[in-house]
Amino acid sequence: MKAAVLEAVKKIVVRNDVAPPQIGPRDVLVRAKACGICGTDVHIWEGDFFPTFPLIPGHELAGEVAAVGDEVDGLKPGDRVMVDPTVTCEECHFCMINRQNHCLRWNAVGVTRDGGFAELVRVPAKNCYRFENVSFSEAAFCEPLACVVFGQDRARIEIGSEVLVLGAGPIGQLHLQASRANGAAAVTVVDIVESKLALAREHGATEVVLADNALSAKLKKIAPYGFDVVIDATGVARVFGDSIQYVKNGGRYLVFGVCGPQDKVEVSPFEIYRRDLEIIGSFAIRRTYDRAFKLMERGAVDVKKLLSEAMPVEELPRGLEMMKKGTAPMKLQVVF
Ligand SMILES: [Zn+2]
Ligand SMILES: [Zn+2]
Structure with a gap:
């Protein structure tokens, strides 16, 4: 599959030969449709935090379900989903005191594990929110929201x-x-x-x-x-x-x-x-994705005017440069 792979600090390469991810019984394989480029991606690209290479970045993801694991209920191929990137253990001290964003085994799709700047992405089924009323591009704003x-x-x-x-x-x-x-x-x-x-x-x-x-x-x-x-x-x-x-x-x-x-x-x-x-x-997301999802789906927050450019994944390096220089007029997204 095609994916943008961060191989080292400031070295992002778009490849056509990346092996598609294998999914576990409770995972979903998402076919990426839109994935926002975020200031955090610039920090990751520059090695400021969470650098584990190789990494496919992209944590503001919306797409279509391509396949589901054996134990997944309620999602099927073809469903349109927004993805909460946060993966927590639900067992550690911080999870037990409801500060899941400080989970000792905190992971995030596109930050510490492979993310949405790829044609196919493995995500836990429970992180997927099925939607109907908005476009993929709008749906990809749910994560920052x-x-x-x-x-x-x-x-x-x-x-x-x-x-x-x-x-x-x-x-x-x-x-x-x-x-x-x-x-x-x-x-x-x-x-x-x-x-x-x-x-x-x-x-x-x-x-x-x-x-x-x-x-x-x-x-x-x-x-x-x-x-x-x-x-x-x-x-x-x-x-x-x-x-x-x-x-x-x-x-x-x-x-x-x-x-x-x-x-x-x-x-x-x-x-x-x-x-x-x-x-x-205020660090990342703490059980707030569901409310953001409702604000988005019900139109209480309008994101239609926030997108300034949708680009193919090949142009991600240019997008990151624009973000770094502050020349992006508004949000940039990678679209598939
Ligand atoms: Zn972000
Ligand atoms: Zn935890």
Whole structure:
């Protein structure tokens, strides 16, 4: 089968001779149809984390069931499925305290085991969500949305709150819509690209602000006491350091965008103490895929405008370069 194989750090090769995966009794073989390219793929490509080579990346997968294992109930060839990439053991300390995203044997399709940048993918049947009402391309947004739903849970967006989203890429656009769905009275979105801000307006942003030298003054005007929740969706460490000032006293900062593992910023412990701030992390998905699936299937979150380019798997290296340079206008997907 055809697949993009990461053979070493920064060495991704598209091959036609990769052996199709063998499935176990509780597995499903999924014929990939659409698989999003994510900032995490860039980190994996660059060897920042979870590097076990060779690896077929791709964790934002939707496709069609090609075959099912002997013990699989409720799925059959031809079914259209979205795939939760998270594979946990359900036995370790963290699984037993419902923090499955910290499972000691945590695995994820396309991160630690072969994923969706391949014609055929082996996934556990229980990770498949059958859908009908959306396209494969839309369905492939369910994974980032499930991460966003977990982040929203972590940030505890309250009805009537004022939210600031930094970064208007696909993740920022999803946080914007999810914050509105959670009852935020106002969501302000910041980016350095006008077209992304225009899209944020379409997705219900109450204010959009171009990040320039006057950013601080502009945000102070919108929220003189700061925002109840600030969400970083840029993954740029400097943005985090510079934007703690925008959290209202007693408010929360959600660190959502993925920075490099070596990145450092200066923060003032005194400020966190004195202003009662909460700095909150959010890693991947914790049993939030089902709710994301419903938001997606029922149309409560709209992802139709988030795709900027669908490319064949041969062009994945170009897609990764675009993601790294920040030149992707919006989401890129590999399609089969
Ligand atoms: Zn992702
Ligand atoms: Zn576990």
